[in-house]
Amino acid sequence: MIKVMIVDDEPLVRHGLRTILEGDPDIQVVAEAADGHAATEQAHAHACDIALVDIRMPNVDGITATRALRAMARPPAVVILTTFQLDEYVTEALRAGATGFLLKDTPPVEIIRAVHDVAEGHSTLSPAVTRHVIDTLLQRHQTLTAQERARLDTLTARERQVLQLVGQGMSNADIARALSTSEATVKMHVSRVLAKLQFDNRVQAALLIRNVDPAPPGSDRGSST
Template identity: 60%
Template sequence: MIHAMIADDDALVRLGLADLLDGDPDIEVTAQAANGLQAIEQATAHRIDVALVDVRMPRMDGIAATTRLRALPHPPKVITLTTFDLDEYVYNALAAGADGFLLKDTDPAEILRAVHLVAAGSAMLHPAAARRVIDRYHAANQPRTTTARARLKRLTPRERDVLARLARGDTNADIATHLAMRESTVKAHVSRILTALDVTNRVQAALLARDAGLTP
């Protein structure tokens, strides 16, 4: 069972997401929050596997909340929600440790898929929005390129192959198929990659790979 939390200041959005998630037999909405501070309190009081966090909330926004959630002793995975695919805060949310982001008008089936993927350790980014947000900020942050390329030198050639597929959004199963590897081997490579690159999740690894020019 995946224990989920919904953090959004719009009561109707919370209700709609709760109905959607509770309709999945493998997901249980364990907690809800109307702002970032409540999200931290709920995640501290309950076991939360995946938190769906709105970017714009009162008292504490989704970016700050994501940072605090990821710093908890038993941190939940975080999916950032936003109404705007070019919201300037989305990139910062991913950098803060979010495992992905979705637009609020994302197809319900994709939202459920995202919760399952993120709970299993993968990432889920809205494809079109992710591409534009990353491109926009990559251009404004060229110094990142030098740092990113230096970190990539810590990886073996095989690890770079795995990272390239990961940065394209492939799941562990996809990577195993493309690179003719066992899925368990892929998981081991991903774990070593995260450690070597000094990042906390797949999204940050993917951003670093793109900053380094490993993927187009």
């Protein structure tokens, strides 16, 4: 059973998310909170695996709440859920320790899938967020360090191929279709790539490979899961 806490200042949003999540027999909503301060209190009172956290809330916002939650002795994974996709919120959320970032217009089935992915140790980012943050951060060109180049060299040819497709913003399903393999196999490759590169999420990996191998003109950078 995946134990989830919902953190949002809008009661209607909390109710809607609870309804969506509890429609899955493997997910249990164990707590709700209306701001970041209440979220940390609830997290201590009710052990949870994942916290879905809004960014803009009164008193204590979602970024501050994420830092506090991730600093706990047994921290829950944090997935930011918001209507906003401005790059400063995305990058701040990732720096604060968020595992994922979903827009509130994400279809219910994708929200459920994201919870399962995070519970399995994967990161999850909304397609629009992935495309936006990669393109924005690439404008601040980063020079690869010797360590990053050395880690890239540890990848197998197949892992490098998967990484290049991740760099184009493709989802695991898209990559599976492109490589004529299963989505489970792609997930395995992505996990290995992140481990070898010592990254927490696929946006970091995408930025790295895009600094080495820029996406070809007209390539589809549509989504990431």
